[in-house]
Amino acid sequence: MDDVRLGQCHLVDYKPGLSVALLVCIKRGPSSIKLDSNSLEEALLALSKYAVDNDEVIHMPRIGFSTSDWYGVERLLRKCLLSQDIRTRVYYFSKQNKKSMSKRPVSVSNSNKPGPSKPTETIERC
Numbered sequence: 001m002d003d004v005r006l007g008q009c010h011l012v013d014y015k016p017g018l019s020v021a022l023l024v025c026i027k028r029g030p031s032s033i034k035l036d037s038n039s040l041e042e043a044l045l046a047l048s049k050y051a052v053d054n055d056e057v058i059h060m061p062r063i064g065f066s067t068s069d070w071y072g073v074e075r076l077l078r079k080c081l082l083s084q085d086i087r088t089r090v091y092y093f094s095k096q097n098k099k100s101m102s103k104r105p106v107s108v109s110n111s112n113k114p115g116p117s118k119p120t121e122t123i124e125r126c
Helices: 037-054 067-080
Strands: 009-015 018-023 026-028 033-035 058-061 088-092 104-109 120-125
Touching: 009 037, 018 037, 033 067, 037 067
Parallel strands: 058 088, 088 120
Antiparallel strands: 009 018, 026 033, 104 120
8 A cells, every 4th residue: 555645535437416535534553543633634624625626515524532632633624624615514313323314414604694605513313
C-alpha cells in the first residue's frame, strides 16, 4: 500500500453527480488501531477544498472508535467543513439488532435560519 499515506483524501467518481471520498486517518500500531486526529484534519481540509470548489454536500457516517473520538471528530467537522459553509450530513447508525433497526432522523443546525447557504449538520439514527 505505497499509494496511500495518512492524511490523504482520495476521491473516486462513482457516477455523474456522486463522488466517494476515502479519508486515510486510521493509524495501526503493533497492538492497536486508532483514529489519528491530525491525519483526519489534513484529509478533511483537502476534502473541504474540493467541496468548496465544486459546491458539494458532504454525507458521512459518524466515525471513531469511542465517544471521546466522536467529540474530537465533531470539532474537526465544524472547523474544517462547517466553518467553510459546506453543507454536511452525518448519519448515526445505532448498535441495535439489525432486525429491529428503525430510522429516526434528528437535525441540528448551526444557525437560526437554516437554508442552502448555511452549513447544516443532520444526524440520522438508523
